[in-house]
Amino acid sequence: MTLAQHYTRFRVDERLLLTGHSHQAWPDxxxxxxxxxxxxxxxxxxxxxxxxxxxxxxxxxxxxxxxxxxxxxxxxxxxxxxxxxxxxxxxxxxxxxxxxxxxxxxxxxxxxxxxxxxxxxxxxxxxxxxxxxxxxxxxxxxxxxxxxxxxxxxxxxxxxxxxxxxxxxxxxxxxxxxxxxxxxxxxxxxxxxxxxxxxxxxxxxxxxxxxxxxxxxxxxxxxxxxxxxxxxxxxxxxxxxxxxxxxxxxxxxxxxxxxxxxxxxxxxxxxxxxxxxxxFFAEQGLTPPRLREVSLHQRGLLARAFDDLDLPDGVVTRDRETPADGFGGFLTLFAPEAATLQAALAERGVRTDSRGQHLRFGPAPYLTDDQLTAAMTTLGEVVRAARG
CATH class of the missing domain: 3.40.640.10 (Type I PLP-dependent aspartate aminotransferase-like (Major domain))
Structure with a gap:
């Protein structure tokens, strides 16, 4: 039984919603x-x-x-x-x-x-x-x-x-x-x-x-x-x-x-x-320590999946100096064309967010590892398609 079953109205198991730092889905x-x-x-x-x-x-x-x-x-x-x-x-x-x-x-x-x-x-x-x-x-x-x-x-x-x-x-x-x-x-x-x-x-x-x-x-x-x-x-x-x-x-x-x-x-x-x-959070055991555990895992997975793409730093990169516990709940990627990448991801069904040169991937507890990996794989496809 996954947490996603409690979010049927937002269809979190069908969509790649990586805007969790801005607007997470609401449980039913x-x-x-x-x-x-x-x-x-x-x-x-x-x-x-x-x-x-x-x-x-x-x-x-x-x-x-x-x-x-x-x-x-x-x-x-x-x-x-x-x-x-x-x-x-x-x-x-x-x-x-x-x-x-x-x-x-x-x-x-x-x-x-x-x-x-x-x-x-x-x-x-x-x-x-x-x-x-x-x-x-x-x-x-x-x-x-x-x-x-x-x-x-x-x-x-x-x-x-x-x-x-x-x-x-x-x-x-x-x-x-x-x-x-x-x-x-x-x-x-x-x-x-x-x-x-x-x-x-x-x-x-x-x-x-x-x-x-x-x-x-x-x-x-x-x-x-x-x-x-x-x-x-x-x-x-x-x-x-x-x-x-x-x-x-x-x-x-x-x-x-x-x-x-x-x-x-x-x-x-x-x-x-x-x-x-x-x-609902109390019933599901979504306490601050548990949420932190989930967040560190999900953000770490996204960071590793991004590194595996081996994309040019001049196109998109991330902070590799700050330790994992020095971050909150989302992964920021630095990209001169962050808004363009965000729009291209959205066209392929991956919802992210951008502010200036910051492209932000925000996971949430109801998302699976496979969904996070798929979202980052799509970023690689977008970048490579743009570079011909």
Missing amino acids: VAREGLLEAYDDAALAVDQKWERAFARADRLRDGVRSLLGDPDAEVALGASTHDLVVRFLSALDLRGRPRLVTTGGEFHSARRQLDRLAEAGVEVVKVPAQPVATLSERLAAAVDGRTAAVVASSVLFETSQVVPGLAVVADACARHGAELLVDAYHQLGVVPLSLDDAGLASAWVVGGGYKYLQLGEGNCFLRLPDHTAGLRPVITGWYAEFGDLEHAAAGTVSYARGAARFAGSTYDPSSHYRASRVLD
Whole structure:
């Protein structure tokens, strides 16, 4: 019995879906969750929210488990961008008009920080390469004018794990700055314990659209313990729910804990879907260590199959210096014509992804070794056909 039998709607056993780093297939139970959301709305109408909030709490519990932080305060949002904006709006950018980030951030942070730079905020971009020294270089860029550092734990273009982020957390603590870690490309493929990683003082943002198979609308922001009193300027009326912190007369009140970063009325169907998928993962034993084991095997198989093709480095090559455990869940190939190769692969039924010169092969637990080998064999055929 293979895992693929639980993904019949996505037909994963019939298709070569190598976009697992961007959009993994959803198990069939995800559809059941969506139907349950409809049925609850039809049954309870406006009283559905008590049922919906229970699904949101299940998602928060799943996030806490993935972070190894059972008591974490977790805010939810439709996208990481929504949550990053609320985080940025809580910073004292007048008193500390400086943000530090990397040149390898995903667009949800990259574009927003670029726009803030246009508006006059000093944004320092530390080159993402070499990744081995990235944390040290980020830490060195933090000073007393820095409001926050925004950095990924796994780079979205290359799949490289960023080592030693604890030194960035320490630098932020010394200078009174915040650290926001984007763990989107880590969760579900590289185990994470915030305490073990030295990141207990960090904010963490991520979501379920990629390796967790939760689909859209399931993003989160984990708050560290020291954030009481921060008041995001971008705020929704849900932040007025619950136990309100004392506020001076004439000022806007906020709930305590993660509810301070809440938004407003949302589509709860995403949380129904997430609840079902989180339970499915538990039933199938798809724990972070098991998912890491599968990922290392699949990525290693793809890398070896690519090397066996013996293609010219000038056409397509890969990083052979970073050790296997220094990568997340996908294989990046470097190709000047990455988009062309991606299109040619798609014509032959192999779904991949490209960003600039990065051609990305993203496996998933429901794919077989034969499927991965077939996908890489097709790349060889594409390259050789293009070269005549």
